[in-house]
Structures are given as structure tokens and as C-alpha cells.
Amino acid sequence: MKPAAFEYFVPQEVQETLELLEQYGDEAKILAGGQSLMPLMNLRLARPKVIIDINRLQDLSSISPGAHGGLTIGALTRQRAVERSAAVRERNPLLFATMPLIAHFQVRNRGTIGGSLVHADPAAELPAVTLVLGAEFVLKSTRGERAVQAEDFFVDYMTTAIEPIELLHEIRLPGWRQGRGWAIEEISRRKGDFAMVGVATVLELDGHGSCKDARIALFGVGETPVRMERAEGMLRGKGVGGRTFEEIQKVVSDDLDPVSDVHASAEYRKEVGGVLTRRALEKALLRAREGRK
Amino acid sequence: MSSRRAITLTVNGKSYERLVEARMMLADFLRGELDLTGTHLGCEHGVCGACTVLLNGEAVRSCLLLAVQADGAELLTVEGLARGNELHPLQKAFHERHALQCGFCTPGFLMTAFAFLKETPTPTEAQVREAISGNICRCTGYLPIVQAILQAASESGESSGKSVSTPPARR
Numbered sequence A: 001m002k003p004a005a006f007e008y009f010v011p012q013e014v015q016e017t018l019e020l021l022e023q024y025g026d027e028a029k030i031l032a033g034g035q036s037l038m039p040l041m042n043l044r045l046a047r048p049k050v051i052i053d054i055n056r057l058q059d060l061s062s063i064s065p066g067a068h069g070g071l072t073i074g075a076l077t078r079q080r081a082v083e084r085s086a087a088v089r090e091r092n093p094l095l096f097a098t099m100p101l102i103a104h105f106q107v108r109n110r111g112t113i114g115g116s117l118v119h120a121d122p123a124a125e126l127p128a129v130t131l132v133l134g135a136e137f138v139l140k141s142t143r144g145e146r147a148v149q150a151e152d153f154f155v156d157y158m159t160t161a162i163e164p165i166e167l168l169h170e171i172r173l174p175g176w177r178q179g180r181g182w183a184i185e186e187i188s189r190r191k192g193d194f195a196m197v198g199v200a201t202v203l204e205l206d207g208h209g210s211c212k213d214a215r216i217a218l219f220g221v222g223e224t225p226v227r228m229e230r231a232e233g234m235l236r237g238k239g240v241g242g243r244t245f246e247e248i249q250k251v252v253s254d255d256l257d258p259v260s261d262v263h264a265s266a267e268y269r270k271e272v273g274g275v276l277t278r279r280a281l282e283k284a285l286l287r288a289r290e291g292r293k
Numbered sequence B: 001m002s003s004r005r006a007i008t009l010t011v012n013g014k015s016y017e018r019l020v021e022a023r024m025m026l027a028d029f030l031r032g033e034l035d036l037t038g039t040h041l042g043c044e045h046g047v048c049g050a051c052t053v054l055l056n057g058e059a060v061r062s063c064l065l066l067a068v069q070a071d072g073a074e075l076l077t078v079e080g081l082a083r084g085n086e087l088h089p090l091q092k093a094f095h096e097r098h099a100l101q102c103g104f105c106t107p108g109f110l111m112t113a114f115a116f117l118k119e120t121p122t123p124t125e126a127q128v129r130e131a132i133s134g135n136i137c138r139c140t141g142y143l144p145i146v147q148a149i150l151q152a153a154s155e156s157g158e159s160s161g162k163s164v165s166t167p168p169a170r171r
Helices: A014-027 A037-042 A079-083 A086-091 A093-101 A113-119 A125-133 A229-235 A242-255 A266-292 B026-033 B089-096 B106-119 B125-131 B142-158
Strands: A007-009 A028-031 A050-053 A063-065 A071-074 A136-141 A144-149 A154-156 A167-173 A180-187 A197-205 A211-219 B004-011 B014-021 B052-055 B058-061 B074-076
Touching: A014 A028, A014 A050, A014 A136, A014 A167, A028 A037, A063 A086, A071 A086, A079 A093, A079 A113, A086 A093, A093 A125, A093 A180, A093 A197, A113 A125, A113 A167, A125 A167, A125 A180, A125 A197, A125 A211, A180 A266, A197 A266, A211 A229, A211 A266, A229 A242, A242 A266, B014 B026, B026 B052, B052 B106, B058 B106, B089 B106, B089 B142, B106 B125, B106 B142, B125 B142
Parallel strands: A007 A050, A028 A050, B004 B074
Antiparallel strands: A063 A071, A071 A167, A136 A144, A136 A167, A180 A197, A197 A211, B004 B014, B052 B058, B052 B074
């Protein structure tokens, strides 16, 4: 058999899951959609002693409208369900546009939104998207509950702020603000593969058309999704357009510090990261202006 | 440590009950325990799509699911497509369009196409291409595969609304 032997639990309730996590801690792995964990186990790159299969936790699988136009998405919600959700389409166009970019539909049928975030592959779309959206992650353990902001959640390569005894319960997205444009751009060799480089952005205009807020996060270029703070600073409080975007393309290329691997060279990622950022900002600006009309 | 569990599941309309170790993959279970070797294993880590089956009506990678996770589920594998000697319209179209050479990837493509046409009965060529983007054919026969899926879709459209993705009769 491919994976190493493990002890297998299928809790029926969240509380039961938390007790198992408390008992086994870092010997245990949560099995959600299994689209990243199972390959690691099949290759024996991961050999957890205990598997806690949370697929029977119905409470964790829901999409509900939150306060002020926000959304609360249960961690076990399948990526395909997010992709098909009318609430997501209406309330969060960036997340809605992101879903079809994640892997292939057979993978999204099983893969969960929480699984992708906790796995925190730096080339994945969702971590970067939650970063620009200012998402909040609700973590539970037998000792209580805490909420962690996306900017504090992704701490290192495939490492998040989640403790071994904690379970990601839900993701909260703040309401979409009027005058906000957005875009997500990525380059991958085959449709659905992990991006060699990608960028997610939101751009918010005030009533006079100047930039109120800008957030840019790149993925596939570092240990975690990377916010481009210098570029964001060049946008905030200013009138934005073609010239600024060209400067930002250079700044982003300069600020990126990616590694070379079998998929792409560092030089390629720097160059393309800048170009994709400019394209994303151009699209976001158009959408922001549409939204202002 | 031996976590053997009793599971009951339905595959191609037939019910099975087995005792399985928790770490057995669904694909290995189908092939080794049920002798349904039509489901192929290529990469065994979710990239190639050869092991695609339908789990409660949805296309999934059976190499990334534990057999115990399919407890209580209804599965459809490539063996469940034809009715006796009568090929499923998709199989017939693959045959006619020469959409296979070595045939290794074919079960995965058929199950992917089956699930896709159920949701998108009259697809465009671009939609077909995107739908099969998660399946790899190393004989590089993608063009005939796309044509076969389009043919199956248009033929089923002509035959008075009879869907290409009508589930097979229970055996």
C-alpha cells in the first residue's frame, strides 16, 4: 500500500475533532479534501501517525452571508461549491473569479477552501487572494477560539499560524466596498497547474477617482504569498493610470526575490511578476471605474 | 494499529461489502479488491487523471481518496458505462473518432467527459478543452478526444433530448 500505516478517526462533531487534536497534536493530520495531503502520503513525504478525517462535519460546509456584505465560508466547503455559489458571485467577484483557476474540476470537487489555505502552498491562488481581501481565519481548539488576520496567517513555506491542536473552522471575508476594482492574473504551463507566477489585486478609488487603497499580492514567487508594499504605497492617495503602472511593473520586478526551480527561473519570475502586476492593475482600474459609474 | 473497517458501497449499481485497511486507496480497492481494473493508475498523485471515477455523481481522482471514505457512496467506473455489449455513446464516439491509441488514459477521459457532459450537455470546443485539461494523454491524441466528446454531445442532443450522461441501468 502506498501510504504508511496510520490510525484513522472519523469524528462526527467539531468538539470530537478538537478533542482528538488535543490528544494527538502534531502526530495527527486533518484530512479534508485530501488533494494535497494524499499525494504527500502516497509518496511517503508525509507519514502522519493519525489521520482525522473531517469529511463528516456538515457544520463546516456552508457559505453564509455575513454582516455588511461579507461572507463566512466553512473550512470544509468544497472549492466547487464556492465556484458555483450565487452568494460568492454577488458578494465577492475576486474570489468567484479565482475558483476556476484552482487545479481541475475533478480536484475542486474534493478540494476544500480551508484545506488549500492551511496547506499554504506559496504557488496557490487562495492564500494570495485572502491576503488582498483582508480575510480572517477562525481557529478552534478545546481551549477556545481565536481569529487570525490573513496577513498574520501565512508565516513561512507551507506553514501557517495554526497550532497543531487547532482546527480551521471558517473563513470570514469583509464586505465588498463600492468603487473597488480587482483582478487575478497567472501564468501556468498547463491550464489548472500551479502558477509559475501569479498576482491578485484590489484597487479602490474614491469619489474623485484617486486611489483610496491598493493591495497587491503575488504567488509562486517566495516562501509565502508576497504583498508588494512599495508598489501599493505608490498608488495610495494618488491619481492612477498608465504611467504609474509602468513604474510599478519595474518596482515589482525589482522587489521580487524568487528562486529558480524546474518550472521557471528566478529571472523569469521577476520579469513576469512585474508584467502580470501591471496587467492586473489595468484591469482592476477599469473595473473600479465601472463600479463608480 | 491495524485500522480495518467494514465498508459498504455501490459500484456500477452493484452493492459491495468489504473489510479494508484505512490506508487503502479507492483506486487500489477498485482494482485489487473488486477486480474492476478498468480504472487505471498513472501518476498516483492526482496529476494525470487516469483514475477518474464518479463519486456520488461527481468526477474525482480515485488515487487521492481512501476506500473507507467511499463508505456509503455510489460509484460509477468505466465498467459501468456500456450496457451489455452496447457501447455508451461516448465510448462509441471515442471508437469512431480514433480517440485512443494505447488506451491507458481512456477510462479517465471517458469518466471526465461523462461528468462534464452531464453538467454541460451542449459544450463549445473551448469548454471541452478546459474540461479535459486535468487528464493527460501521452499518445497526444487530444484532437480526436475533443472531437469525440463533441460528437457524443451532438449525437445525444439529436436523439430527442436523451442525455449522453444517462446513468446506466442497474445490473
